[in-house]
Amino acid sequence: MSYAFLIAAPTSNSGKTTVTLGLMRALMNRGLSVQPFKCGPDYIDPMHHRQVAGRDSYNLDTWMSAEAHVSDLFARQRRTADVAIVEGVMGLFDGAVRDEGSPARLAMLLDIPVVLVINGRSMAYSAAPLLYGLKHFDPRVRIAGAIFNMVSGDNHYAFLRDAAQDAGVTSFGYLQRNERLALTSRHLGLSMPHENGMDELVGEMAGMMAQSIDLDALLGAVAAPETVATMSSPHSPGSLRIAVARDEAFNFMYPANVDALARLGEVTFFSPLADTRLPDADVLWLPGGYPELFADVLSANTSMMQAIRDHVEANKVTIAECGGFMYLSRLLRKDDQTYPMAGIFDVETSFHDARLTLGYRQLNLDGRTFRGHEFHYSTASFGNQRGIAQALTARNQQVEMPVLRYKNCLGSYMHFYCGEPHKMNELLGWLST
Incomplete structure (x- = not known):
């Protein structure tokens, strides 16, 4: 079975990168190989992806390159991995012009579902209209479910889970608020992957996810047949x-x-x-x-x-x-x-x-x-x-x-x-x- 999904959020600074890295490690701890990708032109997040997954993280950007190239690149690079994880950029529908080049457009192009990361800090049942809007704004975008970040504990999560249920969005679980992880998240774009004990912190996040996120439900929601890469004509290496x-x-x-x-x-x-x-x-x-x-x-x-x-x-x-x-x-x-x-x-x-x-x-x-x-x-x-x-x-x-x-x-x-x-x-x- 092959799995593929895109991680997105309503806004930047919701915790996409920390959730992405934690999920990579948690799934690898289960014996699954992970091929990372990054939506957009960023080159710092992909370095962190490579540090965790042990594979180059490829940028998928429909403004900088043709859609056919993006589709083929995604299909070719995911062939040797069990799970393909695409980290989005900014908000789900944020693109170069309106939603052009946005994570939503990319998910539609690749025909993969979206896992939302919702920052639950200072939010409870108001998550319902937010999730409802993200799910229904463009029905062509398949929302597989949501992960809540920065949650204070089980009681706080109960409000958020109810909100997701009433919005018609599956909740896969949550990451509890952890100021050390929050500080690391703020410095992801300012430090190299080998600095500031990143590997240890990613391992800690993966352990938290194994306890509070239903990884089986997540994988079940994103299972899909592999896409077929266009086979280019054989060519002799240049000189x-x-x-x-x-x-x-x-x-x-x-x-x-x-x-x-x-x-x-x-x-x-x-x-x-x-x-x-x-x-x-x-x-x-x-x-x-x-x-x-x-x-x-x-x-x-x-x-x-x-x-x-x-x-x-x-x-x-x-x-x-x-x-x-x-x-x-x-x-x-x-x-x-x-x-x-x-x-x-x-x-x-x-x-x-x-x-x-x-x-x-x-x-x-x-x-x-x-x-x-x-x-x-x-x-x-x-x-x-x-x-x-x-x-x-x-x-x-x-x-x-x-x-x-x-x-x-x-x-x-x-x-x-x-x-x-x-x-x-x-x-x-x-x-x-």
Whole structure:
């Protein structure tokens, strides 16, 4: 039997990620293998998914890529697992424009049911109209049931269970309020998976779930036949040599991008922190991450920065996204300290006036359209170098975001989604010209 479901909530900060991680571990404790997915462009939650499930968590995003690609990606990646769990983003019906790209739309596309996470703090029978609305707003969305989070105990849960029953929604159980878990939840997006004792806390959540959530009822409600992946025509691996940065400083990269690169040749991972030279490569990919946390180490590794400069000066293809873009800037400023970087772009990045910038982004590069996501706290100031393209939001509004090119090197705050092989071919082909 195969199981698949999407975890969603009325709003952000309802506890989706903590419930997702706890359910993964609880089901794995039963001997089931779990394939995680993330709705939307986020790359931090998938790192936590991988830490728990031991598998790459794939992003499913119908704004950044075609629906056919999303469906096929879901079907292919879930084939070797007993349970497919998709963690939603924001609220159930929240999308880039209205519900476009929302968890609800994704659940309909994949034909999987939704398990709701409801924050029960300061709520009792008023959960009934909330659940009723979520269930009936769009009947095409199949609500399998609900899990209540932040519940004070059995007496509090009795009110919530009655509310669910009267709304026509199955209640699978609850997670009791635990301030230590709540604190961890607030820091999930601020820390790496191996930090702050996450593994121990996930184990604690799984134990709580085994006691207060009816996992048998949940599995019974989400059992379904496996979807069939479209079998692509056999292809010979390409001949490109591709170097991808991967370490504590550079770790925000969509797994589907790596898969698309692997179709074009051999992918070798390296560390700008620890290595002193690049692997032999035709293509260099510097993804996002946390270069600001390791600015001193990166700046001191002058041999690696020289190797990257040599690669770029040789007119070899280079893509630097967000943290990678910061690494190729002239200077990085943080905490009144200045750190020289690789200096490919005449740019200074700074955390002096740190503020969050995020959202979907679209670029038109000489008639080729690419989509992705912007998420960073740093700001950039420019010398003589000027942008080559105007970035647009999901609503086609212009937004200030640097998009720079030097020789065959592209630098930007945008995280490109090129999991569709033809998009990866387009991007690398454009940079080669």
